[in-house]
């Protein structure tokens with residue numbers, strides 16, 4: 001058991017994009033507060049990770065996040081990105097037949113005409129959803145398009161429409177029957193999509209941001225307890241699975257909500273319900 005001598009101004013827990021963004025913000029202050037990032041895994045990036053070794057290919061495989069959504073100069077990641085000829089911009093997130101082959105479940109590839117027909121139907125659905133009268137009671141996105149959806153006669157086209165709609169479901173992590181019609185696309189403020197994938201993979205890109213900015217990260221450090229010691233000038237004691245203790249004035253927790261719900265970290269005093 002060892003307690004670090006140093007009293008950090010801030011300790012950030014978790015070195016995924018949120019922890020990294022917080023650290024970059026702290027570096028902007030003069031004088032820069034003393035801080036340290038504690039990361040459970042043996043790598044940075046959290047749910048962004050580029051696998052460069054599993055497949056015998058130069059193509060990096062992003063196992064987690066891959067896209068920089070809404071890429072434009074105002075995007076905070078743009079200052080870290082050096083443009084390359086291999087950057088791939090996708091202005092049409094839902095259906096890009098030119099770069100992605102799509103197959104039906106029996107292995108036959110979809111004709112461009114069917115793809116276009118389905119895309120047109122889905123665009124009409126979205127237009128209809130966006131026109132929903134905001135003074136009315138909210139309904140699910142599926143209820144908003146149900147009548148039109150049920151009128152699709154061609155089974156193949158319906159499957160393609162389903163595939164298109166599934167992109168919204170995976171993007172929003174919910175079923176259409178549970179998504180709000182009134183809130184559709186409000187979170188993105190109606191800005192035109194322009195998504196970017198990078199030749200090195202998003203995980204490697206995030207890793208480079210950490211390296212280039214010399215962020216102080218301690219890997220393989222699973223935080224288990226956070227103890228606010230009221231009798232020691234209210235400093236905070238952070239304990240780890242390998243029985244180390246770190247002292248700080250403030251702690252910034254960026255671990256996923258799911259980990260907090262599983263009580264991966266014990267708080268003293270306990271967090272309110």
Ligand SMILES: Cc1cc2nc3c(=O)[nH]c(=O)nc-3n(C[C@H](O)[C@H](O)[C@H](O)COP(=O)(O)OP(=O)(O)OC[C@H]3O[C@@H](n4cnc5c(N)ncnc54)[C@H](O)[C@@H]3O)c2cc1C
Pocket residue numbers: 013014015016017018019038039040041044045046047048063064065066067068069221222223224254255256259264265
């Ligand atoms: C398959 C998939 C695809 C995705 N695609 C995209 C995409 O294309 N574009 C996009 O913008 N987003 C995408 N996302 C979402 C994106 O990955 C997340 O929004 C982002 O990683 C969240 O960052 P975070 O820092 O909040 O959490 P995380 O990335 O989860 O980072 C949290 C960190 O906390 C660490 N941690 C947890 N518990 C402890 C502990 N007790 N002690 C110390 N450290 C701890 C974890 O190891 C992790 O490194 C995708 C996610 C997944 C899973």
